[in-house]
Amino acid sequence: MWHSTDHLDDNAARQRWLAVLARAKLGEIETLLEHAPALPAFTLLRAPETGLTMVRGRVGGVGDAFNMGEVPVTRCSVRQTDGRVGHAYAIGRDHAHALVMARLDAALQDRDRHEALSRDVVVPLAARQAARADATAARAATTRVAFETLAGMR
């Protein structure tokens, strides 16, 4: 779960909000931004651009790495007027999503804006994503079959 008080390890907190923003849809983010403080002005360091990235997995989750397949990734970097730089990398080809994600990444690094933006945007998104993940896990759990070994049977 993402907690807004996790400032102790700045990098870890930033990784968490970037992950939540990357997984969210543009519509969700924009709806939440309507009731959040306005994002500051910015200039583009790197306009949204889409490329391909090879996604790699591990055999069985823990073994040798292998190439799973290529996915389109869109990235964007912005610089706020106060000098803070925000980056975005997200699967998909949505340029507007990458742009708002980079703007949020920059704004969330500002202690003055962090509290309100994380409460209004990131925490609700994280809660929704966690609820979706829980629902999927619950559905999968109903299909689990528990096997007993012969040794366990009397």
Add this chain to the structure above:
Amino acid sequence: MSALGPGFADPVRDAQRVFRLVLGAMARPGRIAAVPDTVQAPDGMGSAAAAILLALADADVSVWTPIAAARPWLAFHAGCRFAGAPEHADFLHEIGEGFDAAQCRWGTNEAPQRGATVLLEVDGLEEGRGWTLAGPGIDGEVRLGVDGLGAGTEAALADNHARYPAGFDTVFCHGAQFVALPRSTRIGEGPR
């Protein structure tokens, strides 16, 4: 607070445009060309050198520059490697008198392509005075004035030409202007 600035406004078109300009400059040595003024170079670096590095440098080449502010900018926009020393760089960026030809990588007869491309920032460029240049790409002779070079640079450039095909190639940069001097060009003294 990061000092990182933007790169090309239109990465694909601007890079192709600058590449074509450098190609043209190398093909017509001594003719002054200029990059479009859309690149905001990092402090201490001229816009021509910055634009040329943005267009030509990538993850497959190494760059050396004495400008500390330029390294994060190049790493972000060009994705290039940085040489540990000037003599290991594929692209050597230097300022005026700081350039030491002995410290740049020369190609050999067997591997002329190993020669570095030197981007040398100078105080002034002018056609019609200074050196007399002749050779491939030049119809007869052209004159080129370059201001702000160190004492040994002119002799080093003559030596560079004498050792053709070994040696290095030079691009003199002054603000947004630049002139290419490939190792194939013969440099003669001219009345200054």
